[in-house]
Amino acid sequence: MTQKTSRRTFLKKGLAAGAAATVAGGARAATPDPLITDVQPWASGLGDGVDATPYGLPIEFEGDVIRRNVEWLTADTISSINFTPIHALDGTITPQGCAFERHHSGAIELSKQDYRLMINGLVDRPLIFSYADLERFPRENHVYFCECAANTGMEWAGAQLNGAQFTHGMIHNMEYTGVPLRTILAEAGLGAAGDLADKWVYVEGADASSNGRSIPMEKALDDVLVAFKANGEALRKEHGYPVRLVVPGWEGNMWVKWLRRVEVMDGPVESREETSKYTDTLEDGTSRKWTWAMDAKSVVTSPSPQAPITHGKGPLVITGLAWSGRGAITRVDVSKDGGKSWETARLAKPGEKMALTRFYLDTDWDGADMFLQSRAMDETGYVQPTKAQLRAVRGLNSIYHNNCIQTWWVRPSGEAENVEVS
Amino acid sequence: MSKFLKGAVALTLLSNPVFAEGFGLGREALPAEIAAWDLDVRPDGTGLPAGSGDVLTGEEVFADKCASCHGDFAEGVGNWPKLAGGWDTLADEDPLKTVGSYWPYLSTTWDYVNRSMPFGDAQSLEADEVYAIVAYILYSNDLVEDDFVLSEETFADFEMPNQDGFIVDDRIETEHAQWVGEPCMENCKEDVQVTMRAMVLDVTPEAETAAPEAEAAVAPAAAPAVEVAAVDPELIAAGEKVFRKCKACHQIGEGAKNRSGPVLTGIVGQAAGQVEGFNYSKPLMAMAEDGLVWDAENLQSFLSKPKAFMKGTKMSFAGLKKDADLAAITAYLASIPE
Numbered sequence: 001m002t003q004k005t006s007r008r009t010f011l012k013k014g015l016a017a018g019a020a021a022t023v024a025g026g027a028r029a030a031t032p033d034p035l036i037t038d039v040q041p042w043a044s045g046l047g048d049g050v051d052a053t054p055y056g057l058p059i060e061f062e063g064d065v066i067r068r069n070v071e072w073l074t075a076d077t078i079s080s081i082n083f084t085p086i087h088a089l090d091g092t093i094t095p096q097g098c099a100f101e102r103h104h105s106g107a108i109e110l111s112k113q114d115y116r117l118m119i120n121g122l123v124d125r126p127l128i129f130s131y132a133d134l135e136r137f138p139r140e141n142h143v144y145f146c147e148c149a150a151n152t153g154m155e156w157a158g159a160q161l162n163g164a165q166f167t168h169g170m171i172h173n174m175e176y177t178g179v180p181l182r183t184i185l186a187e188a189g190l191g192a193a194g195d196l197a198d199k200w201v202y203v204e205g206a207d208a209s210s211n212g213r214s215i216p217m218e219k220a221l222d223d224v225l226v227a228f229k230a231n232g233e234a235l236r237k238e239h240g241y242p243v244r245l246v247v248p249g250w251e252g253n254m255w256v257k258w259l260r261r262v263e264v265m266d267g268p269v270e271s272r273e274e275t276s277k278y279t280d281t282l283e284d285g286t287s288r289k290w291t292w293a294m295d296a297k298s299v300v301t302s303p304s305p306q307a308p309i310t311h312g313k314g315p316l317v318i319t320g321l322a323w324s325g326r327g328a329i330t331r332v333d334v335s336k337d338g339g340k341s342w343e344t345a346r347l348a349k350p351g352e353k354m355a356l357t358r359f360y361l362d363t364d365w366d367g368a369d370m371f372l373q374s375r376a377m378d379e380t381g382y383v384q385p386t387k388a389q390l391r392a393v394r395g396l397n398s399i400y401h402n403n404c405i406q407t408w409w410v411r412p413s414g415e416a417e418n419v420e421v422s
Numbered sequence: 423m424s425k426f427l428k429g430a431v432a433l434t435l436l437s438n439p440v441f442a443e444g445f446g447l448g449r450e451a452l453p454a455e456i457a458a459w460d461l462d463v464r465p466d467g468t469g470l471p472a473g474s475g476d477v478l479t480g481e482e483v484f485a486d487k488c489a490s491c492h493g494d495f496a497e498g499v500g501n502w503p504k505l506a507g508g509w510d511t512l513a514d515e516d517p518l519k520t521v522g523s524y525w526p527y528l529s530t531t532w533d534y535v536n537r538s539m540p541f542g543d544a545q546s547l548e549a550d551e552v553y554a555i556v557a558y559i560l561y562s563n564d565l566v567e568d569d570f571v572l573s574e575e576t577f578a579d580f581e582m583p584n585q586d587g588f589i590v591d592d593r594i595e596t597e598h599a600q601w602v603g604e605p606c607m608e609n610c611k612e613d614v615q616v617t618m619r620a621m622v623l624d625v626t627p628e629a630e631t632a633a634p635e636a637e638a639a640v641a642p643a644a645a646p647a648v649e650v651a652a653v654d655p656e657l658i659a660a661g662e663k664v665f666r667k668c669k670a671c672h673q674i675g676e677g678a679k680n681r682s683g684p685v686l687t688g689i690v691g692q693a694a695g696q697v698e699g700f701n702y703s704k705p706l707m708a709m710a711e712d713g714l715v716w717d718a719e720n721l722q723s724f725l726s727k728p729k730a731f732m733k734g735t736k737m738s739f740a741g742l743k744k745d746a747d748l749a750a751i752t753a754y755l756a757s758i759p760e
Binding site: 068069070071072074075076078079104105118119120121125126127128129130133136137158159160161162163166186187188189202204208209210212260261263267269270271272275276279281283284285286287288289290291292293295305333337338339340341342371375377380381382383385389393396397401409417418419420421422 | 444445447448449450451455456459460461462463464465491500501502503512513515516517519521524525526527529530533534537538541542544545587588589590591592593596597598601602603605606607608609610611613614615616617618619620621623624625626627
């Protein structure tokens with residue numbers, strides 16, 4: 001745990017501030033506000049010079065907007081995961097510095113100079129590229145979400161973790177710059193592969209985990225990117241610097257970091273990460289494999305357990321994120337009564353394929369209990385299911401791909417809790 | 423799909439006529455470079471190097487390089503992966519997915535151990551060591567006998583128990599087909615009740631109280647002693663073989679000393695917690711105080727599922743699965759009195 005302040009202390013402070021603010025809109029102030037009537041130090045003295053911060057971090061007041069991990073989830077923190085503070089962010093782009101990390105052997109340091117990418121297997125010319133070579137191919141920019149298949153996985157058996165960061169924070173959304181994998185495969189030549197319909201690529205990372213996944217050729221030639229920039233700057237170490245694979249709409253484990261090798265093959269490798277892990281066990285004990293696409297999903301990010309309402313009744317912005325690995329989000333509905341009735345939320349922008357969509361429901365809160373839910377629809381017509389619907393098909397042991405409707409119980413105090421409702 | 427595929431690569435090049443022949447970037451990969459990185463092994467064994475390893479060698483290598491996380495018997499230490507056990511649990515409430523109970527292909531184990539293990543020292547194993555470790559993991563799962571030798575030749579004949587336990591993603595047919603269309607907006611349900619609360623469970627970081635421990639499994643009530651049947655030399659011999667699984671921690675007979683487990687000489691029929699100089703776990707001492715006696719029945723329930731019989735036992739052994747092995751080990755232990 002990195003944060004020093006306990007959640008309860010935070011809540012107390014927030015609520016105290018809220019009590020003062022409740023009267024502000026409708027009433028007169030009894031005394032003049034010294035923040036206005038007194039000259040404040042920042043209005044009189046000087047701030048930092050332009051040489052103080054060559055590369056900046058968020059201001060100290062935002063010090064609790066950080067990645068957090070859940071210690072009991074994994075044996076240690078090297079092969080583990082942390083969570084994006086989605087409860088505290090807005091818009092859709094995730095800053096790299098707080099975007100979730102998942103490593104199997106830790107985040108390695110690999111320089112551009114030491115970087116090599118090998119293309120081998122059923123190609124006309126097995127090739128080696130340096131980092132500099134990659135920057136000479138025509139490149140593209142795309143915004144995509146990356147979601148771990150295990151996001152919300154702790155909630156299969158019931159409401160467990162109390163915060164959107166923990167239930168839905170294995171996701172980030174960035175603007176990637178990179179070269180389409182198809183361009184690089186074409187450079188090596190796919191004549192040797194013959195009919196491409198039954199061919200695969202095996203993609204592998206340079207770290208000690210040697211994480212590797214098999215991807216059908218159709219996807220490899222469609223929209224997969226060999227990316228080296230995110231949100232305009234170099235990838236962070238923890239996201240695969242200098243080069244990672246971007247596999248739009250598909251589970252995060254396939255987005256191989258520190259990408260070092262792409263092999264064209266006539267079948268899947270059936271590696272550890274596509275057999276023993278990232279397969280979804282159903283109630284009868286059989287397991288689904290190759291469950292690559294992330295189905296449509298959404299969550300209210302605020303209010304939520306880590307982002308309680310601190311201003312009392314009156315105008316309230318309910319907001320959240322929606323996404324689908326099968327296309328663009330077309331609509332998000334929000335319920336305040338646990339799914340009895342729904343209102344269609346406002347999308348900040350029209351949904352984009354395989355990217356996060358921000359939604360808002362601008363409402364007038366009467367101060368009563370709410371059971372907040374959101375329900376996403378994507379361009380295929382698919383409607384985000386309830387947990388009961390998912391369980392009816394899959395049972396409780398799928399671990400992965402839990403895209404159920406989430407419920408936050410918001411109390412008259414403004415505090416919120418992760419609950420399940422009938 | 424194939425129409426799209428045939429067109430795709432050609433299109434890439436044609437869309438930029440200047441580079442219709444490619445960009446001329448990169449250089450040819452040398453055979454030695456490909457050999458160094460192209461290590462993956464396919465289900466049919468393609469990619470396996472020549473070599474072999476047997477169970478007993480594997481046991482030694484495993485104890486040296488794997489057991490600190492995975493346990494001497496591949497049963498897992500703490501939160502680290504359990505590699506053995508879990509037979510027939512995949513449809514249970516809490517399935518145990520191990521190499522033996524879940525992994526569909528042996529190639530995956532070989533490939534993963536070879537490329538990614540040991541944790542923190544990956545790619546340090548010789549091919550023969552990998553064969554031996556994999557042979558031992560199979561043995562720990564009762565999938566081979568202790569004289570088994572794994573090599574690139576015996577590999578192809580081996581079929582994992584859960585090979586047919588997987589289906590290709592069918593969500594489009596089983597889920598999407600029913601979850602499309604205009605959803606309900608008004609009067610969608612009668613009543614909304616809270617059925618579960620995260621704050622009751624209280625396992626979220628930053629919460630101030632610790633996660634509640636799961637209730638300890640209640641130890642079975644002491645059963646009347648069951649005497650071991652008349653001496654059966656064959657059964658004793660079989661039990662001596664089974665005892666190899668115990669030898670890393672337990673000694674028995676003349677000159678035996680306590681190791682990480684207590685001396686087992688005369689254990690059958692003995693009251694629990696009596697071996698001098700051995701530091702027993704608290705749960706064992708508690709059960710000993712309640713009068714636990716290592717008669718055949720108690721011994722066998724303990725050895726079949728140690729952690730279920732005695733929650734919190736220090737004995738890091740997954741358990742003997744076969745009734746025949748339980749009978750044999752009991753006969754063997756009983757054959758060596760004080």
